Amino acid sequence: MKNILKVSSVLFLALFFLVGCRTAAIYNVNNDPIEVKASMDKVYNAIKFAGASKGWIITKVKPGLAMGKLNVRQHQAVVEIPYTEKSFSINYKxxxxxxxxxxxxxxxxxxxxxxxxxxNAINLQLSMLEK
Structure with missing residues (x-):
């Protein structure tokens, strides 16, 4: 009986560990349209403000390209955010x-x-720009 409990405990812990470690295909955003008329500076500012509201540090690499960095506990994600007046993307870096x-x-x-x-935060910020 003790062996069955030990084996059951080990299997339960292994299953719990595996469920917590799920992976998925990387989600990239490709040319999300910007529905309002906005300058490049306004688009960048909307991206920067939206990112900050979600804990991202957004920096401008050059006009039309921002970089976002998110630190969560011991994890870090870095993305490139190319943008124009008409669309933006978010790509894994x-x-x-x-x-x-x-x-x-x-x-x-x-x-x-x-x-x-x-x-979603970027789209919300962009939607609040004057139409």
């Missing part, structure tokens, strides 16, 4: 401790949620 696999294009599932939250 690098990460730490997120189980990124270049061959399968897989990453820790939380990453995709962070990118979707950033995308």
């Amino acid at each position: 690098s990460s730490l401790n997120l189980k990124y696999n270049a061959q399968t294009n897989q990453i820790h599932n939380n990453y995709n949620g962070w990118i979707q939250n950033l995308e």
